[in-house]
Amino acid sequence: MSNMMAALEKSRPEPGLWRVEAPVPEIGPDDVLIRINKTGICGTDIHIWNWDDWAAHTVPVPMITGHEFAGEIVELGRHVTGLTIGQRCSGEGHLIGHESRQSRAGKFHLDPGTRGIGVNEQGAFAEYLRLPAFNVVPLPDAIDDEIGAILDPLGNAVHTALSFDLIGEDVLITGAGPIGIMAAAVARHVGARHVVITDINPDRLALATRVANCVPVNVAEEQLEDVIARLGMKQGFDVGLEMSGNQAALDQMVEALVMGGRIALLGIPPGKSPVDWLRIVFKAITIKGVYGREIFETWYKMIAMLENGLDVRPVITHRFPVSDFREGFEAMLSGRSGKVVLDWTGSSD
Numbered sequence: 001m002s003n004m005m006a007a008l009e010k011s012r013p014e015p016g017l018w019r020v021e022a023p024v025p026e027i028g029p030d031d032v033l034i035r036i037n038k039t040g041i042c043g044t045d046i047h048i049w050n051w052d053d054w055a056a057h058t059v060p061v062p063m064i065t066g067h068e069f070a071g072e073i074v075e076l077g078r079h080v081t082g083l084t085i086g087q088r089c090s091g092e093g094h095l096i097g098h099e100s101r102q103s104r105a106g107k108f109h110l111d112p113g114t115r116g117i118g119v120n121e122q123g124a125f126a127e128y129l130r131l132p133a134f135n136v137v138p139l140p141d142a143i144d145d146e147i148g149a150i151l152d153p154l155g156n157a158v159h160t161a162l163s164f165d166l167i168g169e170d171v172l173i174t175g176a177g178p179i180g181i182m183a184a185a186v187a188r189h190v191g192a193r194h195v196v197i198t199d200i201n202p203d204r205l206a207l208a209t210r211v212a213n214c215v216p217v218n219v220a221e222e223q224l225e226d227v228i229a230r231l232g233m234k235q236g237f238d239v240g241l242e243m244s245g246n247q248a249a250l251d252q253m254v255e256a257l258v259m260g261g262r263i264a265l266l267g268i269p270p271g272k273s274p275v276d277w278l279r280i281v282f283k284a285i286t287i288k289g290v291y292g293r294e295i296f297e298t299w300y301k302m303i304a305m306l307e308n309g310l311d312v313r314p315v316i317t318h319r320f321p322v323s324d325f326r327e328g329f330e331a332m333l334s335g336r337s338g339k340v341v342l343d344w345t346g347s348s349d
């Protein structure tokens with residue numbers, strides 16, 4: 001094996017990513033080395049590509065980006081047990097410490113010192129990735145590398161959707177991005193009654209109906225109160241999953257919820273935004289912020305649901321060899337795509 005590898009790097013503090021030759025990472029005693037087969041492009045990668053304020057303040061340069069991946073273990077650190085060379089895997093991209101109260105309580109996803117691969121540590125847009133063995137999630141045969149590469153965002157959808165009991169409930173999802181769409185599929189899979197998804201982008205709403213049995217609503221054209229009446233709901237939605245980061249969407253959600261409704265917030269607003277707390281208090285609404293995936297309960301549940309018939313593959317709308325990564329980012333930047341997957345298997349050709 002050569003000690004150099006191809007990688008997509010933020011090499012300079014300006015828009016874009018560059019294909020570079022970088023050293024294959026050296027692993028420590030508790031790490032594994034993973035040969036990357038497929039990667040997904042995330043909205044975070046788009047922030048880094050665009051080099052917006054968040055990226056400029058967060059990401060040190062140079063940085064190999066990317067955190068959605070599937071591959072195969074090619075090297076084991078000397079302390080690693082329970083994993084084998086050749087094992088197919090994905091993995092949790094949040095690197096956590098083990099000293100905090102939360103970690104010691106087993107609530108790893110709440111560790112305040114979390115660092116992200118592809119953001120704070122060298123990432124997965126590369127032929128090889130170093131990852132702590134703790135973070136590795138082995139893939140069963142039923143989950144191929146393409147689905148393995150989108151388990152991270154599917155995990156966001158699963159974590160958010162499973163925040164509240166959805167069985168028999170009417171669920172409103174605001175934001176038909178890839179994560180909102182996958183959350184619709186999850187809500188349906190676990191037994192919600194009505195699943196309504198909103199957006200202002202017709203392409204995204206059309207994609208939502210190809211992935212999940214859900215009711216698309218373009219809020220630029222239709223009022224949610226009309227949809228509530230049309231579907232025969234008595235008061236409104238029982239549970240809201242906010243997946244747009246848009247203030248207007250959250251306001252509409254609060255209005256469209258029943259008294260005592262529950263909201264899980266995944267969408268990241270661009271900054272501080274005014275919230276109608278009075279309305280939230282008098283409607284006795286419960287709000288939960290959601291960050292990442294529960295480590296590793298979300299991974300367990302999502303893999304089990306995929307093995308049990310959950311199908312999110314149609315959310316992948318574009319596939320490119322990594323040599324065409326610019327086309328992949330253009331598809332994402334168009335705002336019309338679902339998930340975009342890059343194939344690294346021929347990357348050294």
Ligand SMILES: NC(=O)c1ccc[n+]([C@@H]2O[C@H](COP(=O)([O-])OP(=O)(O)OC[C@H]3O[C@@H](n4cnc5c(N)ncnc54)[C@H](O)[C@@H]3O)[C@@H](O)[C@H]2O)c1
Nearest residue numbers: 175177178179198199243244245246249267268290291292
């Ligand atoms: N909390 C976390 O750990 C975490 C992790 C990953 C992503 N996120 C956030 O989750 C959200 C969803 O991720 P994604 O990759 O699917 O994002 P995305 O940007 O692809 O999708 C967001 C969608 O919201 C739509 N939207 C905009 N205004 C709207 C409105 N008024 N009503 C309804 N929809 C509206 C957009 O058209 C877009 O289709 C994003 O805000 C992302 O930043 C959070």
